[in-house]
Each structure stands twice: as structure tokens, then as C-alpha cells.
Amino acid sequence: MLFEIENLYKIYGDDGVKTPALQGVSFKVSEGEFVSIMGPSGSGKSTLMHIMCFLDRPTRGVCKFEGKSMDDFDDDELAKIRNKKMGFVFQSYNLLPKTSVFDNVRLPLIYAGFSREEENKMVEEALKAVGIFERASHLPNQLSGGEQQKTAIARAIVNHPAVIFGDEPTGNLDSKAGQQIMAIFQKLNDEGNTIILVTHERYTAEMAKRIISLKDGKIVSDEPVKDRHYAKDGLIK
């Protein structure tokens, strides 16, 4: 089991007004799944994802990744786990400016201690997997939004992580580019990668295999997608 989440609480605000973001969330995710976490803004979906990817600590409850809880590690060990086991795709791409596509994708590897040859090979592989290898020497500001997000996906998969997180990855894109990005996620999942996607769009969420719906910090439904959408490159204009 990849994730075991039990009775998870996250309450913001130390004194005065307390804002509960998660109120007793429990579910499990196993290897190879493609899960959408869906909900309106303020439902706690981003908070849940941050706890799952070891960026944030829960107030109460347990979140286990590969059988281990965040409490077992210090910040640097968590950084190492994120570096080796997790990949991240953000809504606003978060690419380093003035840094080539190639070096942006390399970013997680420079903290991992590979040799330069290994790094180059892995970056090349990742760029080819998302179909942006020919843009390797370009700078982020020379790319379209879709290409920037492809770069971000290449960065997320470059270290062959156990799980890839997508935080509204299509949120800044037009529908065509969004489709392309979702097609890549579906392809990655077909190849066996576990994907956790946070979105507020039902259509995008239904491209996953399972949807966990949140509202006011609680799970309102957790079920497999019955009528799954398949994104294809350039399908919708």
C-alpha cells in the first residue's frame, strides 16, 4: 500500500480563530492508481495533497507513505524522500527563469547525487517521455504554457518517483494544452506510475480512475470513475 491515511485533521491558526481544513479524512491508495482529489476551493484538497507529499504536517491523524509516517523523519530526511520518491507538477509550472529546459528538468537530480552522465541520460529520457526534447536548450519564457507544463512534468518524472502529484496542472492552460497535459498523465499512469491529481474541474477529474470528493474538509464520496474520459493530443480545440 502506497498511502494509508487515517482520521487526518489539519487545523490552521494556533490561537484565536481556528480554521479546520481537514476533519477526519481516511483513505488508502495503492501502487498504479490514478486518483483525482476533487472539491471546490476551501474544501481542503490542497492541504490534503501537501500532507500526502510530506510538505506539511497534519494536526492529528496518520498519513503513511510506503508504511512510514512523516513523524519518523526530520526535515532533511523528508527532503530526501520527496527527492527520490515524489514528483510535483504545479498549477503555475514553477520553472526557474533564465534556466534552460534541460537544467530545469535536472533540478531534482542535483540534490540526488548522480554523476553528470547519469543526470544527462535521465533528463533526456524524461524530456523524450513528454515530447519536449527538441526544446531542451530553450528558456522557459520562450515556451508556450503547455510546453512549460510539459517541462514541469519532465521534472516531476526525471527521478522515477513512486508517485506523481499534480496540483491543478491544467488550471493555467487553455483546453487544448490541458488535454495534452492530461494525455501525458494518462500515458504515465498506463506505464504504471501512481498519480494523485488535485482539481476542481469534474471533466479533468474524470480522466483519472478514481475520484475522492472533498467538502469542508470531509470526504463526501470516494468511488471509481464509471465513464472515464480519455484525453488525446489536440483532441479539443
Add this chain to the structure above:
Amino acid sequence: MELRDSFKTAIISLKTNKTRSFLTILGIVIGISSVITVMSLGEGAQNLILEQIMALGPTNVYIEPGSLDIQGLAESRESGDRDRGQIAEQVMEGMNVKTLTLKDLEAIEKDPLVEAIAPMVTTVSRVVYQNNNQRATILGTTPAYNQIADVKIVLGSDFTDFDVQSRAKVAVLGNKISKDLFQEDNPIGKTIRIKETNFKVIGVMEEQGGQSFLNFDKYIYVPVTTAQEILLGINYVQSLVAKVVSQDKIDEAMESIRLILRERHNIYNPEGDLSKDDFSVVSGKETAEMMATITNILTALLSSIAAIALVVGGIGIMNIMLVSVAERTKEIGLRKAVGARKKDILYQFLMEAIVLTVIGGIIGILLGMVSSYLLSFIMSRNLGIQWAYFISFRSIILGLSVAMGIGIIFGIYPARKAAELSPIEALRYE
């Protein structure tokens, strides 16, 4: 994170804000270049003085009025326990003391350890020949001076002991001042005016070269008695220079001279406490050491003033690094999310600060080298002295390590601030 990666990141970041980076390092550039220039000039001055003093002859000892405890000075330089103002005080006092006379000279002359002894009375004055008007140093002395300084007369002759006794108004010119006053004319027998008194030129010295900052080629030599009575109106001498028979007898001769003078000046001083004397006897070597101490103090003083620019520059670096950390909060969050540890972020920003200051340091060193070269060139030309351009390896290493040190000192706080950022807060930052 490898050094190469953090270096690359630092360069990218600095290139992103070229103007800002340049303005930021300006303080460091100015500070380092000032320190390099001051140190270079200090070392140049020291070399010049040492060369000068040693050129005067290794067996020379100088007898100065007033007590100047060189021994104590040298010791305090090592232990650093003496108020530095005292040194200057002692030097100033010595200039006004009137205890040495020609009678003292006569007494010392009888000492078998002394091969020759000459008095020195100097004054700076305008010298006029027809319409030509030059500034020169007038040195009142005796014929023995040439024996001690080992200079030959190339034209005419030196003045004699009789000239000294009779207070003759005769002058021997240094080579340069002779050319300045007379150009191609033969100066022998001509009359020059010094302080409203006519002097007959009887000789010209050989060229001694410009290695001395006192530049003896611009000196005019007159009988000591003439200088005392006519030019200065004094009856004492400003100093005496004696040539000791051999180098290994210097200490012995110096002690012997002290005993003679104590007896003549009625100083009871059986312990040989130099501070009780009203005169001081120093060798060329000791004088060199004293001058070295003084130039070192001056260099240190000026360098520390220049170093203020470095502190100001360092604060500028810290300021801009804080701005950089704030601007790149999101980048820091991303780096942490994808696996950067605290120390990776710390090193990255520290590296950036160090790259900034080291670039500033390198530019500062180059600028300092250029400006000290220009200054030494200007001084050599305008003051007529051979001021050697001198940059020591030591000052370059010092400049670089100071620059790096400033990068570390003023970069550590912003870098720590960056390293401590919570990744989740940083990613949310807009």
C-alpha cells in the same frame, strides 16, 4: 548539491540583475582597491626609505638631539604595548632640541672607532641665479661629509676646513640643482643668492641617482658655520653623522659615543637608560627599523579607514541578498519541494554572496593595482624620486580573502533566512 551547480545558479541569478549586481559590488570594489592602493604605497615608501638609509652606508651612525628610545620602540612594536602617539611625540621633540654642538663633534672625532664625522644643518630655501629661481635643500656640513657619503666632485672642488673656520660663503651644488640653475653654463665661479646672501659656487657633485627620496642631487652644500650663522642664526647642529671604522664595531662605537656625550652633557646615567639621555645615537639599521614602524603604522591607519568602505559594501551585499531571498521565495519553495535540504539552500545563497564579493574583490584588486601604478608614476615624475611600483602577493591574497570573508559574514544571515523558509509557505508565496 555540487559546488558547480551552486556556482552556476549564482551566476544565473547575478546575470538576471546585472545593474543591481554591479551597484552592489561597487562598495566592495572601492574598499578593496583603496586598501590595495594604500598597502602598495606603504610598501613602496618603506622600500624607498630602507634603500635610502642603507645606501647612505651600512657603517654610518646618526647622532640626533633629544632622547629617542629606538630599542624600546622596537620592543613595543613586538609587544604592542606602547601608545603609538608617543612615538610621534618623541620624533617631534627631537627636532627642537638644541643640545648638539660642534664641540660635541670635536670630542667624538677623537674616538678611534670613528673614522669620520660630519655635522648636518639643513634648511629649505629658494636659490636664485640671475632670473632663475629654484627650490633646494641647503645642507651645512664639513668636508668630512663627502668622505662619509662617498660622493665625488666632478667640477671645481669641495670647500675646505679653512672655509668652515672662516665661514666662507661658498657652495657646492648637487648635480640636478646645478643643471636646473645653470643649464649648459659652467657654474664654477658664478654667484647664487640664498636667503639674501651671495654664495660663490666652487664645485658640482657627481650624479647620485634618484633612488633616494631626499634626492641629494637637489642639495646645495655649504660650510656648516656659514649655514648656522648666516642662513639659520643658530649655534647648534641638527644632527651628526659618523662613519664607524668597520661594521662589526658599530655597537661598540655607538656606546663609546654615548659615553663621550654623557660626560660632555653632564648626564649621570650609569645604567645606560637611553631615555635619560638628551641625545640619541642610532645606526642606519635602527633608523630603517624605526621608519618601517612609522610607515607600517601609517599604512595600517589608512587601510583601516579604507576598510570602512568594505563594511559599508558588506552591508550593501546583505541588503541586496535579503531582497534576492524575498524575490525568490517561490524558487526556494520549489527547490525544497523537489528535495533541497536546508544546507543546499544555505550554500546556494552563500555562494551567491561570495561570488558577488569575490568578483568585487578581483575588480578592486585590478583597480588598486592600476591606481597605485599611476600614483607611483606621478610621484616619480613630479617629486623627482624613484618611487617603485610595488604590489605584494600578500596584499592580493589579503584582498581576495577579505572579499570572500565579507561575502560569508554578510551573506550568512540572508542565506540562513532562505534555508529556514518553510517549503509550503514558500510555494504559496505570490
